[in-house]
Amino acid sequence: MESKSSDEPVQNNLKMWGIGLAIILFLAVFFIFDFGEHKSAQITAGVAVLMSALWITEAIPLAATSLIPLILFPLLGVLDPKITAGSYINSTIFLFIGGFLIAIAMEKWNLHRRIALFLIKLFGTSPSTIILGFMIAAAGISMWISNTATAVMLLPIGMAILKKVEEQFGSDKTKNFAVSLLLGIAYGCSIGGIATLIGTPPNLVFQRVYSITFPGKPEIFFSEWMMYGFPLSIVMLIIVWFLLTKVFYKPESEIKIEKSLIDEEHKLLGAASYEEKVVLTVFSVTAFLWIFRGDIVLGGFIIPGWTNLLPSFAKVEDATVGIAMAILLFVIPSKFEKRKKAILTVTAFRKLPWEIILLFGGGFALAEGFVQSGLSQMVSSYFSGMIGIPPVLVIFLICISVTFLTELTSNTATAQIILPILAALAVELNVNPFLFMIPATLSASMAFMMPVATPPNAIVFGGSRLKVLQMAKAGIFINILGAVLITLWVYYILDL
Numbered sequence: 001m002e003s004k005s006s007d008e009p010v011q012n013n014l015k016m017w018g019i020g021l022a023i024i025l026f027l028a029v030f031f032i033f034d035f036g037e038h039k040s041a042q043i044t045a046g047v048a049v050l051m052s053a054l055w056i057t058e059a060i061p062l063a064a065t066s067l068i069p070l071i072l073f074p075l076l077g078v079l080d081p082k083i084t085a086g087s088y089i090n091s092t093i094f095l096f097i098g099g100f101l102i103a104i105a106m107e108k109w110n111l112h113r114r115i116a117l118f119l120i121k122l123f124g125t126s127p128s129t130i131i132l133g134f135m136i137a138a139a140g141i142s143m144w145i146s147n148t149a150t151a152v153m154l155l156p157i158g159m160a161i162l163k164k165v166e167e168q169f170g171s172d173k174t175k176n177f178a179v180s181l182l183l184g185i186a187y188g189c190s191i192g193g194i195a196t197l198i199g200t201p202p203n204l205v206f207q208r209v210y211s212i213t214f215p216g217k218p219e220i221f222f223s224e225w226m227m228y229g230f231p232l233s234i235v236m237l238i239i240v241w242f243l244l245t246k247v248f249y250k251p252e253s254e255i256k257i258e259k260s261l262i263d264e265e266h267k268l269l270g271a272a273s274y275e276e277k278v279v280l281t282v283f284s285v286t287a288f289l290w291i292f293r294g295d296i297v298l299g300g301f302i303i304p305g306w307t308n309l310l311p312s313f314a315k316v317e318d319a320t321v322g323i324a325m326a327i328l329l330f331v332i333p334s335k336f337e338k339r340k341k342a343i344l345t346v347t348a349f350r351k352l353p354w355e356i357i358l359l360f361g362g363g364f365a366l367a368e369g370f371v372q373s374g375l376s377q378m379v380s381s382y383f384s385g386m387i388g389i390p391p392v393l394v395i396f397l398i399c400i401s402v403t404f405l406t407e408l409t410s411n412t413a414t415a416q417i418i419l420p421i422l423a424a425l426a427v428e429l430n431v432n433p434f435l436f437m438i439p440a441t442l443s444a445s446m447a448f449m450m451p452v453a454t455p456p457n458a459i460v461f462g463g464s465r466l467k468v469l470q471m472a473k474a475g476i477f478i479n480i481l482g483a484v485l486i487t488l489w490v491y492y493i494l495d496l
Contacts (some may be wrong), residue, residue, distance in 0.1 A: 007011065009246060010325060014057075015057075015059045015060070015142070016052065016058075016059075017057075017059075017171070017411070018057030018058070018060075019054070019059045021053055021057065021059065022049075022050050022054045022057070022059065023050070025050065025394045026046045026047075026049055026050040026055050027046075027157065028049075028125045029042060029045050029046040029049055030042065030046060030241040033045070035378070038372065038373075038374055038375075038378060040078050040372075040373035040375075040377040041374045041378050043072075043076045043077070043078050043373070043376055044073075044078055044219075044366075044369040044370060044373040044375045047068065047069065047073070047076075047078075047366070047368070048366055048369075048375075050068065050416075051065050051066075051068055051069075051362065051366060051417075052417045054068075055091055055409060055410065055413035055416075056408070056409045056413070058409075058410075059416045062355060062359050062367050062412075062413060063158040063354070063355040063358040063359060063362075064363060066358045066359045066360075066362025066363070066364065067358065067492075068347050068362065069084055069087070069362060069365035069366060069369065070084055070085060070088075071399055073365065073369055077198065078372070078373055079365075079368060079369055080132060080166055080370055081395045083368065083369070083372075084365050086365070087361055087364040087365035087367075087368050088358070088360075088361030088362075088365065089239070089361070089412045090208065090364065091207040091318075091319040092211075092319070092360065093316050093319075093357060093360055093361065093366070094202055095198065095204065095317075095318050095319040095321040095322050095325055095355065096198065096201075096320065096356075096360065097322070097323070097326075097352060097357070098319060098322020098323040098324075098325065098326045098354065099198040099331065099418035100145075100146070100320070100322070101196075101326035101344065101348055101352070102144075102279075102282065102283055102325060102326055102329065103144060103145035103146060103149070104257050104344065104351050104352075105282070105283075105329050105344050106144075106145055106279055106283065106436070107145070107153070107280045107289075107323065107344055107399070108270060108344070108348075108396065109273065109275040109276045109343070110276065111152070111279050111283075112145060112149070112153055112278055113153055113157075114266075114269055114271065114272065114276065115137070115140070115141060115357050116137040116138075116141060116153065116154055116157065116431045117130055117137075117157065117262065117265055117266045118266075119137040119140060120134060120137055120157075120262055120340070121132060121133075121263075121266065121388055123136075125256055125257045125258065125259050125393075126255075126256070127177045127180075127181075127245070127251035127252075127255050127257065128241075128245040128246070128251060130181070130257050130495050131177075131180055131181050131184045131241065131244065131245055131251075132184075132241050132315075133187035134157075134158060134181060134184050134185055134188065134246075135185070135187070135191075135237055135240070135241050136188070136237070136403070137154060137188070138150055138184070138185050138186075138187075138189045138456075139189070139191050139192030139195070139210045139233060139237050140189075140192060140353055141153075141192070142182060142188070142189045142191075142192035142193045142199060142200075143192045143193070143195045143196045143233075144198065144199070144275030144283070144287070146453070147189035147190060147192070147193050147199075147455065147456050148191075148354075148455040148456065148459070149198065149204050150189050150456070151186060151455065151456035151459040152184060152459060152462065154189075155182075155459060155460060157187060157265055158181050158182065158185055160261075160265060160317070161181075161257065161262065161265075162174070162178055162181060162260050162465075164179070164258070164261050165177065165255065165257060165261075166178075168246040169252070169254075169255055170182050171253065173252045173254075174251075174252070174255060176250055176252065177249075177251035177253050177255060178254070178465055178466075179249040179466060179470050180244040180245050180248070180249040180250075180251060182460040182465055182466055183244055183249070183460070183466070183470075183471065183474060184240075184241065184244055184245075185460055186236065186448075186454070186456040186457045186459070186460040186461075187244075187448055187456075187478070188240075189456035190445050190446070190447065190448065190454055190456060190457075190487045191233050191236045191237050191240065191286040191456075191465045192233060192237075193445050194232065194236075194442050194445050195226065195229045195230040195233040196222070196225065196229065196230070196235050197220075197225040197226075197290075197318065198322075199223050199229070200411070200444075201356055201359075201360065201411065201412040201415070202300050202359065202411050202414070202415035202441050202444040202445060202446050203225060203229070203438040203441060204417060205360065205363055205412060205415040205436070205441070206220075206415065206419060206437055206440075206441040207219075207220045207225070207366070208360070208364050208367070209415075209416075209417070209419040209423065209437075210419075210423070210433065210437060211365070211418055212367045213367065213370070213371055213421070213423040213430055213433070214366065214433065215377065216429070219317070220236065221293060221294040221318070222290040222291055222294075222296070222318050223290075223291045223292065223293070223294060223296050223427070224246055226291065226404065227440075228438055228494060229280050229442065229463025229488075232442065232485065232486070233488075235485065236252070236482065236485060239481065240448075240478055243390060243474065243477070243478065243481075244474060248469075248473060248474045248477075249474070252381070272332075273336070274335045275335070275336060275343055278327070278329075278332055278343055278387075279343060279373035282325050282328055282329060283334075285325065286321060286322065286325040289321045290318055290321055292305055292306055292307060292309065293305050293307055293316065293318065293321065294470060295308070297421055301339050302431065303449055308373060319344040320468075325485075326344075329342065329343045329344040330342050330343075330344050330345075338424075345346050356412060359410070359412050359413065359416070360412070361492050362416070362468070363415070363416025363417075367416075367419070367420045370420045370424075376420065376423065376424045376427075377424070379420075379421055379425075380424035380425065380428035381428065384460050386401035387428075387429060390490065391429070391435060392487060392491045393430055394429075394436065395435065395436065395439050395486075395487045395490060395491055396483060396484070396487040398418075398422065398436055398439050398440050398482070398483070399439050399440070399443045399446075399481040399484075399486050400443075401440075402414060402440045402444055402482075403446045403447065403479050403482060403483050404416060404441045404445070404479065405418075406445075406446075406447045406453065407447045407449055407450045407452075407479075408445050408450075408452070408453075408455045411445055411454070412444075414444050414483075415440070415441060415444045416493045418440050419437055419440060419441070420446075421439060422437050422440055422451075423436075432496045434490075434494075435490065435491070435496050438490055438494075438496075439486050439487065440492050442490075443486055445480060446478075446482035446483070446486070447473065447474030447475075447476035447479070448471075448474070448476075448478040448479055448482070449472050449476050449478075449479055450468070450472065450475070451466075451468060451471060452470070457471065467475070473481065
């Protein structure tokens, strides 16, 4: 208790310094920079700097910072209050809510644990293949539900197996296995998130910021993002697994893991319940409808989307699908203990991450301010000196900068800050905005070095089995590798 109380004055002082710095930077925009007649753009720039400083320092809660546009934009004449408030409620927000409600159902009925154990059982009993099984389970589940929940669910399974192995072979011989297993769980969660639109918040931030900045462009389909993120996540997962188990923390070859250890964990679940089967069906149908909503172009072959079946379906969005399928879970009755309740109840809404939802909204309002005030055009003009720089170098600089920035800040906040600026940069350099915005979005999830960088990192570090240096040793190399891979993937392989 003494250490906690002694830390509080330090934390309070840091918060006050953060607030003070944010206010100073806000005022500096008005006293140092000359925006001429573009007062709305100057105000928007000031608000952006204020929010960025508060997000980075976390002097006040992220969600509280996200509410600032609701006050300052109408008060200072940048945006109409209805437009500002409308930024906080849109189809991207409802896509997130729909996907998260389905994820809550998976957690409630333990479906995610059954899927994880099934994937782990598919692999052999050697340490490296067990770690691969855990990483595939972490990545596969994080494609659809919170990476925090995935890490929380997988960690006890991993620790149970690790404890049995230590009892058999001793802690010294199993040290490398322990480190690579724990890091594999954390890194798998982050890598899996980039594969789908709902896998991690920065992906949804990209979708919305792009639609705000370029309203005349076609929307980004779920299947379209999967073509950008899914192949890269597979490549990253294999490479990171190889580095962890063959380079940095190679487990002792004599260690053999009894298949019964995993079987025991699986038996604890018992037979699949009726509720699990219902949630699995709803989840599978939802994923199918998301992936095949629009046409999928594979070279010269086109898989027509189901929205082509009827003219009225053309108005359907991914959010429509997500909310519709989530509502089914509030309608379909549960048979558990013969209660007359549905698969999901009202308590599911209390589990929604409202802080992230408000963080989305604040960033979207900021992006709207960038466009409506003309700040986007002004920012793009400042990048005119970069016209001669090769785009591939610009992409790498974006990747490496965002990767290390997100080691210290929320990946969602990082995406909210950087994506509107990169959209303006793409316009000025006359390149496809995807060329800069997609690498930044992917890089926002590539933080492997510090325990504070992502919730999965913090969760596995909280098990008291890892040291900061052990995570940083592998993480800094993987950070750089991730920036290189994303650059090569986006510039040379994707058709942008």
